[in-house]
Amino acid sequence: MLLTNIKNIFIGAYSICQGFRVTFKNMFKKQVTLNYPVVKKSMTDRFRGMVDLYPEKCVICYQCNKICPTAALELEHKVLEDNKTKKIVKFVFNGELCCFCGLCQEVCPTNAIFLNKMYEVSYFAHKDLLEINLMVHDKYKHVDGGIEPPLYHKEGDGGVEGGVK
Amino acid sequence: MGELLTVNMGPQHPSTHGVLYLELKMDGEIVVDCKPHLGYLHRSIEKIAENRTYTQFIPYTDRLDYLASMNNNLCYCMAVEKLLNVPVTDRAQYLRVIIAELNRAISHLVAIGTFAQDLGAYATPLFYAFRDREKIMDLFDSICGARLTYNYMRIGGVSADIPVGTEQLIKDFIAYERKMLIEYNELLTYNVIFLARSKKIGILSKEVAANYSVSGPILRASGVKWDLRKEEPYLVYDKFDFDVPVGTNGDSWDRYKVKLDEIEQSLRIIEQAIGGIPEGNPVSKVNRVFRGTGEVYLRTENPRGELGFYLVAEGGFMPYRCKIRSPSFSNLSVLPELIKGLNISDAVCVLGSLDIVMGEIDR
Amino acid sequence: MITILLKGAAALGFISLSAMFLIWLERKVSAWIQNRMGPMMTGFQGTLQPVADTIKLLLKEDIVPTGVDFFSWWLAPFFVTVPVVMAFLVIPFSRNIFVLDLNVGVLYICSITSVCVLGIFMAGWGSNNKYSLLGGMRSAAQIISYEVPLLLSVLLVVMQSGSMSMQGIIQAQAHGWFILKPHLALAFLIYFISATAEVNRVPFDIPEAESELVAGYHTEYSGMKFAMFFVAEYTNMFIISAIATTLFFGGWQGPFLPGVVWFLLKSYGLVFFLMWMRWTLPRVRMDQMMSFAWKVLTPIALLNLLVSGWFMVK
Numbered sequence: 001m002l003l004t005n006i007k008n009i010f011i012g013a014y015s016i017c018q019g020f021r022v023t024f025k026n027m028f029k030k031q032v033t034l035n036y037p038v039v040k041k042s043m044t045d046r047f048r049g050m051v052d053l054y055p056e057k058c059v060i061c062y063q064c065n066k067i068c069p070t071a072a073l074e075l076e077h078k079v080l081e082d083n084k085t086k087k088i089v090k091f092v093f094n095g096e097l098c099c100f101c102g103l104c105q106e107v108c109p110t111n112a113i114f115l116n117k118m119y120e121v122s123y124f125a126h127k128d129l130l131e132i133n134l135m136v137h138d139k140y141k142h143v144d145g146g147i148e149p150p151l152y153h154k155e156g157d158g159g160v161e162g163g164v165k
Numbered sequence: 166m167g168e169l170l171t172v173n174m175g176p177q178h179p180s181t182h183g184v185l186y187l188e189l190k191m192d193g194e195i196v197v198d199c200k201p202h203l204g205y206l207h208r209s210i211e212k213i214a215e216n217r218t219y220t221q222f223i224p225y226t227d228r229l230d231y232l233a234s235m236n237n238n239l240c241y242c243m244a245v246e247k248l249l250n251v252p253v254t255d256r257a258q259y260l261r262v263i264i265a266e267l268n269r270a271i272s273h274l275v276a277i278g279t280f281a282q283d284l285g286a287y288a289t290p291l292f293y294a295f296r297d298r299e300k301i302m303d304l305f306d307s308i309c310g311a312r313l314t315y316n317y318m319r320i321g322g323v324s325a326d327i328p329v330g331t332e333q334l335i336k337d338f339i340a341y342e343r344k345m346l347i348e349y350n351e352l353l354t355y356n357v358i359f360l361a362r363s364k365k366i367g368i369l370s371k372e373v374a375a376n377y378s379v380s381g382p383i384l385r386a387s388g389v390k391w392d393l394r395k396e397e398p399y400l401v402y403d404k405f406d407f408d409v410p411v412g413t414n415g416d417s418w419d420r421y422k423v424k425l426d427e428i429e430q431s432l433r434i435i436e437q438a439i440g441g442i443p444e445g446n447p448v449s450k451v452n453r454v455f456r457g458t459g460e461v462y463l464r465t466e467n468p469r470g471e472l473g474f475y476l477v478a479e480g481g482f483m484p485y486r487c488k489i490r491s492p493s494f495s496n497l498s499v500l501p502e503l504i505k506g507l508n509i510s511d512a513v514c515v516l517g518s519l520d521i522v523m524g525e526i527d528r
Numbered sequence: 529m530i531t532i533l534l535k536g537a538a539a540l541g542f543i544s545l546s547a548m549f550l551i552w553l554e555r556k557v558s559a560w561i562q563n564r565m566g567p568m569m570t571g572f573q574g575t576l577q578p579v580a581d582t583i584k585l586l587l588k589e590d591i592v593p594t595g596v597d598f599f600s601w602w603l604a605p606f607f608v609t610v611p612v613v614m615a616f617l618v619i620p621f622s623r624n625i626f627v628l629d630l631n632v633g634v635l636y637i638c639s640i641t642s643v644c645v646l647g648i649f650m651a652g653w654g655s656n657n658k659y660s661l662l663g664g665m666r667s668a669a670q671i672i673s674y675e676v677p678l679l680l681s682v683l684l685v686v687m688q689s690g691s692m693s694m695q696g697i698i699q700a701q702a703h704g705w706f707i708l709k710p711h712l713a714l715a716f717l718i719y720f721i722s723a724t725a726e727v728n729r730v731p732f733d734i735p736e737a738e739s740e741l742v743a744g745y746h747t748e749y750s751g752m753k754f755a756m757f758f759v760a761e762y763t764n765m766f767i768i769s770a771i772a773t774t775l776f777f778g779g780w781q782g783p784f785l786p787g788v789v790w791f792l793l794k795s796y797g798l799v800f801f802l803m804w805m806r807w808t809l810p811r812v813r814m815d816q817m818m819s820f821a822w823k824v825l826t827p828i829a830l831l832n833l834l835v836s837g838w839f840m841v842k
Binding site: 032044099106 | 308
């Protein structure tokens with residue numbers, strides 16, 4: 001009885017020493033964090049950032065508007081006098097409602113709308129986030145960060161060919 | 166016995182995982198009664214499902230159990246596929262298994278880390294678990310573009326194929342994680358203070374567990390060998406060889422150990438699956454406009470237990486009713502039984518070992 | 529008289545610097561153990577972080593809750609900080625650098641650090657908060673229980689060296705540090721565990737951690753009063769390491785380098801070990817802690833005393 005108690009004390013002490021060894025080894029391993037904001041990490045190719053648009057590619061099919069789960073995209077168009085060409089009147093993205101799911105970039109038939117690589121998104125005024133005009137080319141110039149579309153989105157680099165239709 | 170003290174372990178608390186409000190009646194330091202109040206995270210996801218098409222609802226299923234998003238996506242997509250008879254390609258089956266098992270591994274890592282933090286091992290096991298988790302989250306980031314709410318599965322397959330080099334990254338991760346599991350055993354599992362804090366605390370017997378319809382690692386820690394991947398195999402789980410770890414006593418230490426062993430079994434499944442992914446399309450080429458009639462209930466094995474989707478369709482583009490059977494809700498209901506007669510420190514230990522996520526309790 | 533005042537002022541200056549250094553060291557050590565970087569932006573490698581912390585605490589609003597017991601609540605931080613500062617009277621930094629060399633040095637230190645219990649209890653009672661009261665009572669029980677093994681192990685050192693003054697004990701180790709003798713190594717182990725419980729560090733930090741429900745005895749304090757509790761804790765850590773260095777590791781003795789450097793190296797080494805322990809071990813439960821003190825540590829300390837006393841007399 002006494003002997004088992006003494007043995008238990010030694011086993012307990014040994015287990016604590018093992019724990020110390022683990023933390024001691026970890027003190028000398030390389031750090032896994034980055035010294036942000038001095039060092040910044042670049043995002044992966046398929047990262048889903050803010051919604052962005054190439055206005056010249058848009059064919060005004062309204063697929064992105066219909067598929068958005070939170071109705072964050074507003075689109076209006078008008079037909080010109082020759083009754084054939086359509087022109088976008090308003091294409092506004094609501095940054096507050098968007099849940100960054102990426103469904104809009106999947107359904108777009110011409111790869112006009114996409115999600116870029118921006119992750120440092122802060123605005124000083126709430127209304128700036130509510131109505132981001134997608135037709136302007138320098139809408140995100142106040143923050144730096146990548147504004148490229150993902151590769152697979154363009155020419156079928158492993159993704160679903162041409163997006164989910 | 167003097168008069169009872171009512172203590173609010175209120176909605177904001179460092180040890181309740183999320184916004185859980187426990188009203189405890191205590192006699193000195195011993196808990197006499199416990200009443201959980203829920204609903205602080207209710208977002209009416211089930212009602213929203215009645216106004217979204219089948220594909221549009223997938224991002225919402227991410228946010229149920231946000232630590233195991235891929236498994237939620239998987240269960241919902243499988244339910245819709247069974248309802249509307251949509252075929253799934255072979256490549257998609259294998260990819261789904263690999264991704265679901267990876268997500269199971271990292272969800273269990275969070276459970277282990279936060280359990281250790283509740284017991285007072287300030288942050289060190291948590292940071293180690295999150296360091297391992299980062300590798301897989303970066304991998305998921307390169308596959309689908311997000312780190313927590315993935316929106317990866319689609320009806321009929323997955324949304325995109327895995328990029329070049331993913332298989333090697335997964336193999337490296339498996340080798341690395343096996344070494345880390347040995348470290349967790351040394352640091353935490355057999356530590357005498359950890360054993361003293363969690364052995365024989367909150368013992369859940371088989372009968373009580375069955376009566377409260379507890380599922381998942383908690384049920385297996387009580388000695389019941391029940392795993393939906395073996396009992397009702399879905400996807401291609403019947404092609405892989407893996408064990409189901411079972412505990413002996415049903416105390417908090419067993420619940421922790423079962424989760425640790427399940428990570429190892431998940432790594433085994435992934436190893437077997439990585440070798441033989443068939444070629445093909447990641448998603449089946451069917452008409453992407455989904456409509457149909459019928460009703461279906463489908464259940465899968467989430468990291469936290471048995472997740473079930475009950476879908477009723479009446480011919481439109483949107484389901485008529487979507488009911489979600491969440492595992493954490495049933496697991497939480499056994500808490501008042503377990504903590505009667507325990508100290509406050511032990512009550513926190515039991516709550517941590519039950520591993521609940523408020524997102525799926527309140528929906 | 530004037531020299532003693534000047535030396536006291538120098539000791540106060542040392543305390544402030546040491547506390548700031550220890551705050552930085554704690555954050556850096558925790559970061560290295562957890563594979564991350566710790567403070568980096570405030571000064572080179574975060575060395576100005578304690579300055580930033582001090583300025584923040586100075587600028588915080590001093591909230592006084594309603595219904596506090598005036599004398600208990602206001603005086604509690606002083607009852608915790610002043611004994612800790614007074615313990616610096618006898619700490620021997622080197623052969624010539626010390627404030628006073630009392631011939632009952634060890635007894636003085638042990639008794640003066642016991643006054644801290646009073647401060648904690650006053651903080652718990654005066655806060656008009658039942659959870660603070662529970663935390664204060666738990667802390668009082670813990671500290672008083674762990675005084676017994678602490679004193680028993682220190683008693684063994686006094687028996688071995690034959691004097692109670694700090695410099696006397698160091699002189700007695702001129703032929704070999706006490707840690708190298710087996711019965712004294714066991715005494716060091718018991719001393720270290722008890723001292724960890726005395727300063728409320730993990731694994732014995734039930735009173736001060738976010739102890740699950742109760743927020744601890746210093747919850748109702750903000751601003752500089754909280755800073756005083758904070759500084760008292762870190763300085764207490766340094767004191768028990770300094771005592772351990774003096775009693776078991778030979779104090780300021782060592783080759784080549786001057787005595788002060790050796791003393792500081794050894795003390796801060798033990799402080800580092802305390803911090804390492806914090807980030808590795810989980811917390812013990814209250815009843816397990818008390819049963820450990822009374823059923824394990826005290827019998828072992830008594831047995832140790834008995835057996836080595838018998839050998840010494842023979």
